[in-house]
Amino acid sequence: xxxxxxxxxxxxxxxxxxxxxxxxxxxxxxxxxxxxxxxxxxxxxxxxxxxxxxxxxxxxxxxxxxxxxxxxxxxxxxxxxxxxxxxxxxxxxxxxxxxxxxxxxxxxxxxxxxxxxxxxxxxxxxxxxxxxxxxxxxxxxxxxxxxxxxxxxxxxxxxxxxxxxxxxxxxxxxxxxxxxxxxxxxxxxxxxxxxxxxxxxxxxxxxxxxxxxxxxxxxxxxxxxxxxxxxxxxxxxxxxxxxxxxxxxxxxxxxxxxxxxxxxxxxxxxxxxxxxxxxxxxxxxxxxxxxxxxxxxxxx
Amino acid sequence: xxxxxxxxxxxxxxxxxxxxxxxxxxxxxxxxxxxxxxxxxxxxxxxxxxxxxxxxxxxxxxxxxxxxxxxxxxxxxxxxxxxxxxxxxxxxxxxxxxxxxxxxxxxxxxxxxxxxxxxxxxxxxxxxxxxxxxxxxxxxxxxxxxxxxxxxxxxxxxxxxxxxxxxxxxxxxxxxxxxxxxxxxxxxxxxxxxxxxxxxxxxxxxxxxxxxxxxxxxxxxxxxxxxxxxxxxxxxxxxxxxxxxxxxxxxxxxxxxxxxxxxxxxxxxxxxxxxxxxxxxxxxxxxxxxxxxxxxxxxxxxxxxxxxxxxxxxxxxxxxxxxxxxxxxxxxxxxxxxxxxxxxxxxxxxxxxxxxxxxxxxxxxxxxxxxxxxxxxxxxxxxxxxxxxxxxxxxxxxxxxxxxxxxxxxxxxxxxxxxxxxxxxx
Numbered sequence: 001x002x003x004x005x006x007x008x009x010x011x012x013x014x015x016x017x018x019x020x021x022x023x024x025x026x027x028x029x030x031x032x033x034x035x036x037x038x039x040x041x042x043x044x045x046x047x048x049x050x051x052x053x054x055x056x057x058x059x060x061x062x063x064x065x066x067x068x069x070x071x072x073x074x075x076x077x078x079x080x081x082x083x084x085x086x087x088x089x090x091x092x093x094x095x096x097x098x099x100x101x102x103x104x105x106x107x108x109x110x111x112x113x114x115x116x117x118x119x120x121x122x123x124x125x126x127x128x129x130x131x132x133x134x135x136x137x138x139x140x141x142x143x144x145x146x147x148x149x150x151x152x153x154x155x156x157x158x159x160x161x162x163x164x165x166x167x168x169x170x171x172x173x174x175x176x177x178x179x180x181x182x183x184x185x186x187x188x189x190x191x192x193x194x195x196x197x198x199x200x201x202x203x204x205x206x207x208x209x210x211x212x213x214x215x216x217x218x219x220x221x222x223x224x225x226x227x228x229x230x231x232x233x234x235x236x237x238x239x240x241x242x243x244x245x246x247x248x249x250x251x252x253x254x255x256x257x258x259x260x261x262x263x264x265x266x267x268x269x270x271x272x273x274x275x276x277x278x279x280x281x282x283x284x285x286x287x288x289x290x291x292x293x294x295x296x297x298x299x300x
Numbered sequence: 301x302x303x304x305x306x307x308x309x310x311x312x313x314x315x316x317x318x319x320x321x322x323x324x325x326x327x328x329x330x331x332x333x334x335x336x337x338x339x340x341x342x343x344x345x346x347x348x349x350x351x352x353x354x355x356x357x358x359x360x361x362x363x364x365x366x367x368x369x370x371x372x373x374x375x376x377x378x379x380x381x382x383x384x385x386x387x388x389x390x391x392x393x394x395x396x397x398x399x400x401x402x403x404x405x406x407x408x409x410x411x412x413x414x415x416x417x418x419x420x421x422x423x424x425x426x427x428x429x430x431x432x433x434x435x436x437x438x439x440x441x442x443x444x445x446x447x448x449x450x451x452x453x454x455x456x457x458x459x460x461x462x463x464x465x466x467x468x469x470x471x472x473x474x475x476x477x478x479x480x481x482x483x484x485x486x487x488x489x490x491x492x493x494x495x496x497x498x499x500x501x502x503x504x505x506x507x508x509x510x511x512x513x514x515x516x517x518x519x520x521x522x523x524x525x526x527x528x529x530x531x532x533x534x535x536x537x538x539x540x541x542x543x544x545x546x547x548x549x550x551x552x553x554x555x556x557x558x559x560x561x562x563x564x565x566x567x568x569x570x571x572x573x574x575x576x577x578x579x580x581x582x583x584x585x586x587x588x589x590x591x592x593x594x595x596x597x598x599x600x601x602x603x604x605x606x607x608x609x610x611x612x613x614x615x616x617x618x619x620x621x622x623x624x625x626x627x628x629x630x631x632x633x634x635x636x637x638x639x640x641x642x643x644x645x646x647x648x649x650x651x652x653x654x655x656x657x658x659x660x661x662x663x664x665x666x667x668x669x670x671x672x673x674x675x676x677x678x679x680x681x682x683x684x685x686x687x688x689x690x691x692x693x694x695x696x697x698x699x700x701x702x703x704x705x706x707x708x709x710x711x712x713x714x715x716x717x718x719x720x721x722x723x724x725x726x
Contacts, residue, residue, distance in 0.1 A: 071522075075517065081517065083512065083515065084512055099521055195608040
């Protein structure tokens with residue numbers, strides 16, 4: 001279990017992270033969400049002991065994270081990079097050995113992972129000879145090669161095409177089944193929603209919501225309706241505070257304010273036109289995110 | 301293998317296979333081989349261009365003494381003619397004109413019995429020999445002008461005793477001193493180039509890892525101080541490898557040249573090969589301690605500057621920035637090099653004695669002094685200890701700069717931030 005307890009970090013006059021706390025379990029994915037500049041990368045760097053927090057502490061299974069402990073962690077930085085002219089297998093072997101792997105074990109594991117990532121014919125290539133997507137895969141392999149108990153992924157899906165996003169997601173799911181604690185940062189809500197059991201949204205250096213995603217959704221006061229988009233949606237004018245967002249394929253997403261009964265809306269809708277589809281849904285992670293994270297220009 | 305070892309091994313192996321290193325090493329070896337061959341070629345050419353002179357004398361005794369006096373510098377062929385005047389015998393003239401000989405020399409007695417000479421060079425080069433011929437002929441001329449009873453006295457008068465005793469304990473002769481000085485200059489140049497080149501390698505290595513963003517992965521796996529140690533250790537090992545290759549090449553050439561000289565001496569005892577022999581022995585007399593000092597001062601110089609180059613590299617975020625700051629560091633190296641060139645001439649000037657104990661300057665200057673003069677041991681010790689202290693200090697500072705600098709991309713740090721980082725506890 002990773003515990004982040006009241007960590008704060010200031011760079012000069014800029015407060016990057018203030019009093020942030022959360023914990024990430026083994027065998028689950030934890031999502032650290034927030035807009036650019038919210039303090040996600042700084043938080044990840046403090047977890048990995050690359051940066052020292054000004055106050056607070058980071059613990060792994062009860063022990064304070066230090067150079068020896070973080071040695072076993074896996075890290076995919078947002079800033080991707082490899083030695084451009086060094087053979088990828090040599091690089092991975094090098095990274096594996098830096099993490100304390102036995103060379104023979106590292107070679108075997110590289111071959112396995114190359115196989116599952118469809119890179120088996122690229123064993124002798126250098127990064128310069130690889131496509132950008134394949135370079136990303138090599139980087140991802142570097143992060144998981146040494147079977148880390150804690151895997152920290154900073155924006156893991158950026159730079160991947162949809163097919164490779166699935167490959168990465170499948171790999172993450174597999175690692176979670178094997179008991180790895182995965183901590184990822186992202187602003188791609190749909191992917192996080194699929195993977196994460198627990199989340200923490202940070203905005204302007206502070207945590208705005210944190211906890212189990214299921215529970216956050218269940219406890220969410222607003223109601224969301226997915227219904228057939230009628231030619232005239234003006235019946236909603238009687239429901240003050242209801243917001244309609246046209247969705248695809250003749251479907252409209254309607255957000256009802258707290259305390260409003262979806263059954264009343266259904267009755268009014270049926271009265272104004274043919275309703276083929278009407279469904280009360282939980283808020284999406286995107287809805288929750290948009291609720292908490294204020295647009296850039298509303299900031300002081 | 302421990303972490304620093306793994307880092308150093310990668311640094312070493314990657315650079316060992318790099319085109320730049322291979323080409324640089326090959327060029328260095330070619331340089332050493334051609335330097336060694338300069339003396340061989342010089343000797344060979346010297347042998348080939350020995351002027352051959354056909355000699356005609358007035359009588360057997362004079363001819364013999366002339367042959368003896370001239371054969372030091374020339375190839376003398378005694379002709380079976382007797383001279384009665386300056387004229388060249390007709391048959392001999394034909395042979396000279398056919399360039400069988402480079403020149404002909406006719407020695408004859410004038411009416412008052414004075415020995416006189418007529419020189420007939422046919423090659424333009426042999427024309428230049430006349431001055432030297434005059435000098436060489438002085439002794440037999442003087443001897444022949446005395447009666448045979450006084451010949452011994454005359455010989456003594458010309459060959460008056462003259463001995464040379466060099467008070468410089470290092471060299472047996474002036475030629476040897478000159479040669480050794482040249483060699484020290486060569487080693488100094490090697491030291492200068494290596495310290496700059498490998499220092500810049502360190503700075504470039506740091507900036508490369510930053511610009512290709514590998515640094516971020518590395519820094520998550522290992523400590524900044526380990527990264528620093530691995531980089532400097534790997535590049536230092538690379539520098540030593542290159543020096544070892546050069547040393548082996550130099551030693552091999554020394555053996556080859558010495559062997560070729562030895563065989564030449566056996567087959568043909570010419571003056572040229574005798575000189576060659578002397579040159580070889582001069583190279584061999586460069587004491588092994590000089591080479592040990594070269595290694596010691598190279599290591600001190602390399603580590604002094606490499607730690608500084610690493611710190612500077614960590615603070616830069618672009619290759620262009622690092623070039624500027626490299627300029628600042630190369631300044632003291634050039635200064636030390638210039639002082640060392642002065643020291644080649646006068647290694648014990650008080651100013652040089654004191655500056656040779658100052659870190660940054662001492663690796664080159666103290667090496668030059670040690671190689672060209674008898675430096676008191678305490679001065680060498682002070683210079684080594686001072687350099688070690690400087691390396692210790694620079695390593696601490698570089699590790700701090702590394703920690704703040706390695707994750708810094710984009711805008712350079714303000715001097716205030718650098719100062720704060722340097723003062724923070726490790």
